[in-house]
Amino acid sequence: MDICEPRLSRSSLLNEQIAGEIFDILPEDGPIVIIVGRDGKYHVSDSEKFSVLNISEPFVKGLCAKIDDGTEPVVTQLNDFGIVASQLATDETNCGYVIIALPQYNSESTLINIGLIEMLLNQIGLIARLVETKGLAYELQMKQLGIYSQSDVASS
Numbered sequence: 001m002d003i004c005e006p007r008l009s010r011s012s013l014l015n016e017q018i019a020g021e022i023f024d025i026l027p028e029d030g031p032i033v034i035i036v037g038r039d040g041k042y043h044v045s046d047s048e049k050f051s052v053l054n055i056s057e058p059f060v061k062g063l064c065a066k067i068d069d070g071t072e073p074v075v076t077q078l079n080d081f082g083i084v085a086s087q088l089a090t091d092e093t094n095c096g097y098v099i100i101a102l103p104q105y106n107s108e109s110t111l112i113n114i115g116l117i118e119m120l121l122n123q124i125g126l127i128a129r130l131v132e133t134k135g136l137a138y139e140l141q142m143k144q145l146g147i148y149s150q151s152d153v154a155s156s
Helices: 005-025 047-053 057-068 107-112 114-155
Strands: 032-037 042-044 074-078 081-089 094-103
Touching: 005 032, 005 042, 005 094, 005 114, 032 047, 047 094, 057 074, 057 081, 057 094, 074 107, 081 107, 081 114, 094 114, 107 114
Parallel strands: none
Antiparallel strands: 032 042, 032 094, 074 081, 081 094
């Protein structure tokens, strides 16, 4: 039995919920947002644009390794896209990584706008924390309801 498995499945579910919240608010012609889970699973905001990006597994692993080594955010270029990558974590869960691909940006224009991009990364982190807090509050509520329903059965 892998002791990390429950944490990974919780992280994967959290990533799916985070992706749902973030992808709903992205503009059609905006950036591509990719959430890469600790399990290697991708959640992509626009699969058609993502296929045009032609991002390779070694490229993603390289970005993640740089982040793990303490470089954050990682700014680079891939074809006609400016790429910015950062860790995605909440207070309780290391969710993995978030990659933002900016169409028709080069490294220079990405760096010029890094303040706005970092604000976007911070907002994604905030959404992640809110989604996690909502889930934890729901779990607590269900546990309490379970306790109350068990005490109702015991008193009957």
